[in-house]
Amino acid sequence: MKDLHTITTTVNGKTYTREAESRMLLSDFIRHELGLTGTHVGCEYGVCGACTILYDGHPTRSCLTLAVQANNHTIETVEGLTTDPNKLHPLQQSFQDAHGLQCGYCTPGILMTMKAFLAENPNPSETEVREALSGNLCRCTGYQHIVDAILRMKDEG
Numbered sequence: 015m016k017d018l019h020t021i022t023t024t025v026n027g028k029t030y031t032r033e034a035e036s037r038m039l040l041s042d043f044i045r046h047e048l049g050l051t052g053t054h055v056g057c058e059y060g061v062c063g064a065c066t067i068l069y070d071g072h073p074t075r076s077c078l079t080l081a082v083q084a085n086n087h088t089i090e091t092v093e094g095l096t097t098d099p100n101k102l103h104p105l106q107q108s109f110q111d112a113h114g115l116q117c118g119y120c121t122p123g124i125l126m127t128m129k130a131f132l133a134e135n136p137n138p139s140e141t142e143v144r145e146a147l148s149g150n151l152c153r154c155t156g157y158q159h160i161v162d163a164i165l166r167m168k169d170e171g
Contacts, residue, residue: 023084025050026094034081041065043081044091052092052122056151063150066123067091073127092122095129105129105167114163116154124150128164137168 018033025048032047044053044067053076056064060075067076068090095103102110105125115121124147131138131146138146143164147157 019082019085021081021085023087023089025089026091036080036082038081039077040067040079040081040084040089041076043084044076044089047081050091050093054119054122056119056123061151062120063123063127064120066126066150068126068130071130071133073130090126090129092125095125103129105132105163108163108166109160112159112163112166114155114160120150120152120154124152124160128167132164132167138164140165 017036019036020031021034021043022029022031024030025044030048032043034043034047041053041055044050045055053067054064055077056062058077060078063075065076066073068074069076069079069084070087071090095106103125105128109115109121109125127146127150131143135142135146140161143161144157147160147164152160
């Protein structure tokens with residue numbers, strides 16, 4: 015017998031009501047119950063940052079959060095960055111322009127982390143950007159182009 019709970023949460027501006035088991039991770043709920051596969055699962059220990067979403071506006075590791083904890087909360091995933099499928103969010107555009115991604119696996123988590131970071135600090139130094147990125151692991155880029163992309167956001171205002 016499964017221990018199911020009814021969850022109502024707003025994700026990317028849309029309200030969903032679904033059932034979830036007590037132990038279901040928020041990352042699994044987002045990916046499997048809601049079909050939003052932009053949230054990636056890397057290490058499943060909260061170390062890599064690939065699963066980062068915004069939970070009530072704060073960067074949160076969805077692999078360390080239970081789905082039931084999202085009840086009556088607001089979530090934003092990478093799919094929510096833009097509502098126009100033909101136009102990138104300025105942060106996504108900056109990553110493209112600065113070659114800030116390679117394989118792209120870590121990119122959704124980095125984008126969500128940086129969206130919240132830039133909302134709090136719209137004029138960061140390179141050191142501040144690097145510190146903010148320290149919780150997101152990327153095995154491809156060496157981070158320089160990611161840092162450049164974030165600093166471009168500052169320059170473009």
